[in-house]
Amino acid sequence: MTTHLVGLGVLVVVGAVYPLVFPGALTIAITVLLFAGWATAWDVLGGWNGQVSLGHASFVGLGAYVVAIGASHGIAPWWALPLAAVAAAVLAYGWGWTTFRLRGPYFSLSTIAVAEILRLIAINEGWLTGGATGVFIATLPEPFGIDLFSRTAQFYLALAFAAGVIATVIVVSRIRFGYQLRAVREDEEAAMAAGLDPTGVKLRAFMLSAALTAVGGGLYGMVLAFIEPHVIFSLLLSVQIALTAIIGGRGTVWGPAVGALILVGAGEAFRTTFAQANLLIYGVLILAVVLFVPRGIVGELVRRHVRRRYARRAQS
Known part of the structure; x- marks a missing residue:
């Protein structure tokens, strides 16, 4: 845990001075931090608990719309963000209670369906969401x-979000709840025989993951200043969030953040350097990681570290 806390401290310190050193590269840094936070939040459910979601864009969109609608009614973001987290947790509870009895790929398919339902609601309830044309965040209060x-x-808001989510996962990984998540992931029947309620554990993981993701979605809405349902609830965004965690290393504290740095950074570099070929090279990079390091980058590093440690113990 000490190593993780040191890494978190380094992230905060580097982030604190980043705008002073690279003032012209803030947009890409904000994107990296948001994806790091979203992927780490996704990993609470998809990595630590083993329940793959392909609909986390629904929580991103929910958070963004809560902030946008709140701003149009004079509600400041520091009130709208907790409201978004609560709304996402409630949605996750109802969603999970209905679908966690499904096995195999059926839960993942249900997540796509729920995200699509929210997109259609946002399109058709124009009196609240602005409909298919979207909604602007025209004004925000200026604290201090x-x-x-x-x-x-x-x-700095994105930095606080990413650091806060990573800190949450560090704590969760070391407490009883974290061990329950891993027990259910490895073997639900064995966990049930040990006295755990797998559905209850998965529900709590889903609610925590959803609430954290929605906070990042609210910040994303502020960054965009314009929310359009076809984009904010898109399957592509959900897949990008999941891929970020998978490429970095599921079930690790720093894997999703490393995945965000690599995927978002590589995507931007390829777009500016290779022009039309950027998507091809980007896809080859993802394919190479999946084929040669299926545990993810950080997951593979952790595996090799553990093997070396046990090898030294066996020799001593």
């Missing part, structure tokens, strides 16, 4: 004179 539309302020 801070412009929340400025990229610097948004960077």
Whole structure:
């Protein structure tokens, strides 16, 4: 745990000085931090608990719309973000209670369906969401004179979000709940025989993952300043969040953050360097990681570290 806390401290310190050193590269950094937070939140359910979701864009969109609708009614983001987290947790509870009795790929398919339902609601309930044309976030209050539309302020908010989610996972991985998550992931029947309620454990994981994701979605809405349902609830965004955690290493503290740095950074580099060929090279990179390091980058490093440690013990 000490190593993780040191890494978290390094992230905060580096993030604190980043805008001073690279003031012209804040947008890409905000994207990396948001995806790091979303993927780490996704990993609470998809990695630590083993329940793969392909619908986390629904929580991103829910958070963004809560902030946007709140702003149109004079509700400040620091009130709207907790409200978004609560709304996402309630949605996850109802969603999970209905679908966690499904086995195999059926839960993953249900997550796609729920995200699509929310997209259709956002399109058809124009009186609330602006409909298919979307909704602008025109004004936001300025706490202590801070412009929340400025990229610097948004960077520090994204940094706080990513650091907060990673800190949450560090704590969860070391407490009883974290061990319950891993027990259910490895063998539900054995966990049940040991006295655990697998559905209850998965519900708590889903609610925590959803609430954290929705907070990041609210920040994303502030960054975009315009929310359009076809984009914010898209399957592509859900897949990107899941891929970020899988490529980095599921069930690890730092895997999703490393995945965000690699995928978002590589995507931006390929787009500017290779122009039309960027998607091909991006796809080859993902394929190479899946084929040669199926545990993810950090997952493979952890595996090799554990093997070396046991080998030294066997020799001593």
